[in-house]
Amino acid sequence: MVRITLPDGSVKEFASAPTAGEVAASIGAGLAKSALGARVSLNATAGELVDLSHRIDQDAKVAIITAKNRDGTVSPDALYLLRHSCAHIMAEAIGRIFPGVQLVYGPPLETNFYYDMAFPEGKAMSTEDFEKVEAEMAKIVAENRPFTRYDLPIDQGMAKLQSEGSKFKLDNAQRAIDAGSTALSWYATGEPGKNWEDLCRGPHVPATGKIGAFKVLSLASSYWKGDEKLDRLTRVYGTAFATKEELESYNKLQDEAKRRDHRVLGKQLRLFHIDEMVGQGLILWTPKGSIVRNELQNFIGNELRRQGYFQVYTPHIGKLDLYRTSGHFPYYRESQYPPIVEHDEMARLASEGCTCGELSNRMASGEIDGYMLKPMNCPHHIRIFASEPRSYRDMPVRLAEFGTVYRWEQSGEIGGMTRVRGFTQDDAHLFVREDQIAEEVLGCLSIVKLIFGTLGMHDYRVRVGLRDPDSAKYVGDPANWDKAEAACRNAAATLGVPYSEEAGEAAFYGPKIDFVVKDVIGRSWQLGTVQVDYNLPIRFDLSYAGADNKSHRPVMIHRAPFGSMERFVGVLIEHFAGAFPCWLNPEQVRVLPISEKSADYANELLAALKAKGIRATVDHGNDRVQAKIKIAAEEKIPYMAVVGPRDAEGRVVSVRTRGSMTPEGANLGEMPFDAFVAGIAAEIEQRLLSGAPGTVQANLTKPV
C-alpha cells in the first residue's frame, strides 16, 4: 500500500507502487493528458522533479506539474521540463543536419536553454541554419515521440559510452558517479536503440509533442567546463514554452528590452557617443548626456557638503612609485594601461637597445620610473591626507572627487556604458578613527539610500562581502575585522532591503557592501560600493596624533554611491527607458505654438521658463502641432506646452506630457501661465519622479 498525499491535502491509496502518471490519471483524465511531470517529496522538502514514468514506491507528497498552475500562473517546473526536453529535440535536429556533432551539455536556464556541442573539424553552424534546425525540430515535435528513460548499471553504462567514444559524455557520467549516482540513465526520443538518445539524468516531459512553442535563439561559443585551455564548444541557445502565446509574449518582452537598451536609447536620444577614432570603451558625453550627469553630480554634491566632505581635484596620472606603494603596480599590470615613460628616458633606453620586455621588467623592479594612468583614485587622495599632520580632532577627513580612472578591460567585455575602459567614479575616501567606522559607514549608506530613493530604484540587491574564515589572504588584525564586519552588517541592516552576506567576497584589505542591479537583458552590474580598508593606511604609513599624543593608524573607507557615472547613467537610461524625470531630463519643457500667430506668446513663455533656469525650447517649425507633439514625445521631453490664440487670450498653457501611448491620456488640460512655470520649477527643485505627487502632471490629473 502506497499513500500519496496531494497538494490539497487529500490522500490517494494505491495497492502497488504507482507511477507519477498513474497518480495523475487517478485524479482525472484531463490532468493525465496535460501532465508534464511531477514533484515528489518524501519528507518536508520541496521534493524532486520527476518523469511521469517515475515509480513512487513509498508514501509521498506528489504534485502533478502542468503548464499552468491552478491559479493560471506559468509553472517554473513546467518550463524547466519543456526546455530541458526541447534541448534534446534541438540536439537531435542539429545532429541530423550536422552528422558527427558531439553533445556535451544542455541545461535549461531561467528564460531559455542551451546545448553545448563539439562540431566536427571544419564544420560550423551559422545563424542561417536556424530555420533548417527549427524545421527539423518541428518534425520531431509533430511526431510526438515519447521520451523513454532507461537505466544501465555503471559498468555497462560506462562501457556503452566508451564504445561510443564521446569524451564529453564519459566525463559527464564520471561526474555523476563521483556525485554518488548508482546507475546511468539515458533518454531516447522514442524507442531505445531505434531513436535518438542522450545520456541524461532527466527528467523530461512525456513526449515531444508537449513542446507547444520553441525558437532557436542564438549562437555563441564556450569552453568545455568553462576552461579556456580545454575544448572550444559551440553553444546554441533556444527557448521553449507550452503555448505559442507564451512564446509571443516572450518575444514581445525581448523587443521591449531592446527598446530600453541604453545603447539603443543613448544613440536615439543623443545621450552619449562612442567613437571608433577615439577608442573602444571610451565614452564621449554629448551635451544631452552631460546634463544628466551634471544633475546627478550636483545632487550628490549637495549631500556631500552637508555631510562634511571636502572636494578635491587630482590629476589623471601619477608616478609608478605611487602605485608600487599602493600595490597596483606591477601586480595588476594585466588590467591597466601600460606606463608612460618620459622623452629623455625613452631616448636613453632606445640608445641602449632596451627591448620592451626589459623595459617592462626594469619598470617593475623600480629601476626605471614612469607614470601611470590612474586605475584608482585612492593613492592620490591618500597623499592629500598625508600632506599635513593630522590630529584625532580632524578625523574623519572625507575627501571627495569625481575622479576619472582607466582600466584595461578585455576587448570582448567592453560594451555600451556599463563596461568601459575609462570611467569617472563619484569617489571619496574617508580617513577615520577605528571608533568612527560604524558611524561613517552608515553615513555612506545614507547617501546610497538617498540616491536610490530619489530615483525610484528599488530593484537592487545588497551584498555584504565578508572574509572567508578559512583563508589567510586577508591583512590586518582579526579583531579589527570582526568590528568592521559587524559595522558593515549593521549598516546594511538599516537599509530596509534584504541583503546577503557572502563569505569570501571581502576585498583582501577589508569587508565591503556592494549594490548590484540588473540591466534589461538580465546582466548584473555592481553600482555603488562601500569598502572598509585597513591595508592602504599601512602601505602608505598613514598616521594621526591621538588624544594620548601617540601616533595612531587611521582606517580608510572607500565609497562610491553611484559606482561610476558611466555605468550608473547607463543603468539609469534603462531604468527610466530614456524618459528621465523632469529634473534630470536634458530638455524639460518644449513650447509648441499652434502656428506662427502664437510665436510671440510662445517666446514669452520660453523666456519665463528660462528665467527660472528651466531647460526649455520652442518648436517654431511649420509643422502642425500633431507633428510637433510626436517629435517632442519621441525625444521623451516630460512636458509640452501647447500654446495657441486661445491660450494667449486666457494667459494659460495647454499642458501635455510625453505620456502614455493613449494621446488623450497625455493631454492634461489648461493651466495658468504663472502656475505652470512655478509648478515646473518646483517639480525640478524637489527632484520629483515623473507623475509623483506634487508634479505638474499629478496636480493636473488629480481628481477634483
Added chain:
RNA sequence: GCCACCGUAGCUCAGUGGUAGAGCACACCCUUGGUAAGGGUGAGGUCGAGGGUUCAAUCCCCUUCGGUGGCUCCA
C-alpha cells in the same frame, strides 16, 4: 583575449560580380493647421579600412578596425 555573426546616407535597413536604393532626419517651397507625422522639390554614400582574385569587387578571399551575442576575466 577566444568563438560565431554583423559593418551600405545622420538614423533604421533593402540590394547586386558590371561603380547603389527606401523610410525617417536635413534644406528649400507651398500650407498657419488645437494634441503622436499636411504636401512638394532637393541635397546627401570612396558600400568600415588595407591587400588579393577578376576584364570588372560594395558583393568572392585574406588581413585589420569597430559592433553584437556568448565564453573567460573584472583590485
